[in-house]
Amino acid sequence: MKQPQPGKQPVAELTDVTRTYKMGDEFVKALDTFTFTFNSGEYWAIMGSSGSGKSTLLNLLGCIDRPTSGSYRIRGREVSSMDDDTLSTFRGKELGFIFQSYNLLPQLDVLENILMPVMYQDEYPDGIEERALRLAERVGLGGRLHHKPMQLSGGQQQRVAIARSLINDPALLLADEATGNLDSKTADEILELFDELHDEGTTILLVTHEQDVGERAENILRLKDGLIESVHRGQRGRSGATQAFEASHSSVAPHAGDAEAEVVTFTSSEPGRSDADGGGEA
Numbered sequence: 001m002k003q004p005q006p007g008k009q010p011v012a013e014l015t016d017v018t019r020t021y022k023m024g025d026e027f028v029k030a031l032d033t034f035t036f037t038f039n040s041g042e043y044w045a046i047m048g049s050s051g052s053g054k055s056t057l058l059n060l061l062g063c064i065d066r067p068t069s070g071s072y073r074i075r076g077r078e079v080s081s082m083d084d085d086t087l088s089t090f091r092g093k094e095l096g097f098i099f100q101s102y103n104l105l106p107q108l109d110v111l112e113n114i115l116m117p118v119m120y121q122d123e124y125p126d127g128i129e130e131r132a133l134r135l136a137e138r139v140g141l142g143g144r145l146h147h148k149p150m151q152l153s154g155g156q157q158q159r160v161a162i163a164r165s166l167i168n169d170p171a172l173l174l175a176d177e178a179t180g181n182l183d184s185k186t187a188d189e190i191l192e193l194f195d196e197l198h199d200e201g202t203t204i205l206l207v208t209h210e211q212d213v214g215e216r217a218e219n220i221l222r223l224k225d226g227l228i229e230s231v232h233r234g235q236r237g238r239s240g241a242t243q244a245f246e247a248s249h250s251s252v253a254p255h256a257g258d259a260e261a262e263v264v265t266f267t268s269s270e271p272g273r274s275d276a277d278g279g280g281e282a
């Protein structure tokens with residue numbers, strides 16, 4: 001399991017990223033010259049109303065899609081120009097995914113589902129089965145190793161998906177409405193698991209439209225019309241206490257390690273502006 005890093009490092013750096021979709025003769029800028037850095041060990045909720053660009057951003061972060069223009073680097077490696085095969089291998093090693101609908105393979109048991117990301121490799125990495133066992137224990141499923149997904153509750157299936165997402169010790173954990181299919185008690189248990197993973201140093205980016213889920217994260221990045229609307233940084237979550245202050249959009253963006261919670265709001269009167277320092281070097 002990961003240990004907390006002594007210093008934060010840039011993990012996902014997006015610079016002037018634009019994603020444009022073509023709809024007939026029209027072009028839709030789903031993400032507009034977006035510049036942001038997510039650092040190691042950070043836990044971000046990505047929020048915003050429908051159509052604000054959350055899925056577009058998550059697809060880019062997850063290397064499922066490519067920017068129309070701009071640069072995206074993961075742990076310093078430019079991914080936007082990788083060929084498809086290199087990108088696919090890189091994605092499998094560096095990124096973990098958690099989906100609203102779990103996306104487990106029904107014919108595989110818990111342990112096999114956790115091992116799924118490495119199953120298609122020529123040979124198993126050393127110690128990977130032991131790691132899968134440890135992860136199953138870690139998410140509370142040590143007693144269910146040979147259950148099939150349909151023999152598990154929704155919360156247990158999501159725990160399998162979380163263990164699966166961690167099998168390759170990814171740089172980044174990307175969660176898309178991870179608690180959307182769960183009742184509030186089970187959702188809370190999954191969010192507690194995220195809290196624990198965050199405490200252990202995992203970098204988590206979670207897309208949600210649920211305010212209470214977003215507020216469990218350490219920080220909130222809010223999008224509007226493909227631009228950054230606000231950056232809310234600070235110790236939130238379990239304490240629930242946020243000593244926020246509003247800063248004008250022209251303020252110097254916040255830096256990692258600042259003790260107090262901060263909000264930086266970007267006004268829509270500044271068209272095209274979609275940049276903020278996610279905490280590290282800009």
Ligand SMILES: Nc1ncnc2c1ncn2[C@@H]1O[C@H](COP(=O)(O)OP(=O)(O)OP(=O)(O)O)[C@@H](O)[C@H]1O
Nearest residue numbers: 021022023028030049050051052053054055056057
């Ligand atoms: N494949 C596509 N083709 C054309 N336009 C698209 C496509 N995907 C997204 N868009 C447009 O890009 C914008 C951002 O969409 P996106 O799905 O990223 O928003 P979202 O914040 O995830 O919304 P929701 O919360 O409803 O899922 C929207 O205006 C949407 O209509």
